[in-house]
Amino acid sequence: EAGVAQSPRYKIIEKRQSVAFWCNPISGHATLYWYQQILGQGPKLLIQFQNNGVVDDSQLPKDRFSAERLKGVDSTLKIQPAKLEDSAVYLCASSNPGQSYEQYFGPGTRLTVT
């Protein structure tokens, strides 16, 4: 089966600009996650969707970050305006908790804010 797809793989922007990331989860996975991974750290949850509803966005900086999962499949994560501290890898993951708790991760998008 195809894995989790993410694009772009790399993005360089200047601070105060906006950026969007796209994720296509594994087919049939109802749960989708966005994690932020700063260099040298473990992934940190930003937002979790169950189908097209938000389960947890408590750690999402809502003044600048937004995410949506229209139709319960693909998802986009947007940052506007970006700050230097947003430089990180943004990982998308999906899972099918009805079968297993393991999460399947995409390759990530490496964002550099200058």
Place this chain on the structure above:
Amino acid sequence: SQKIEQNSEALNIQEGKTATLTCNYTNYSPAYLQWYRQDPGRGPVFLLLIRENEKEKRKERLKVTFDTTLKQSLFHITASQPADSATYLCALDTNSGYALNFGKGTSLLVTP
């Protein structure tokens, strides 16, 4: 709040030896704990899950133990190979849905 600690320093071992990685946690009683492997430039890959009522889990050369009294999990790779070199992440379930809380990871280097 939930806190997870993994070996802060990189672990260097010789090929053929057993690597042991540690994950300690505080302020939480997880229902399960997971271990992931992450290679540079890639997303984490699931390795093993162990539940709170399980003491030990094995998969090929991998073994995980879970001591809920000590609040600790140990991850062992036996007969280690250079291909095992990677960062290994410990993750606990959270109170929110099925999201995970990850440790910082331990970098393992296996030399021939």
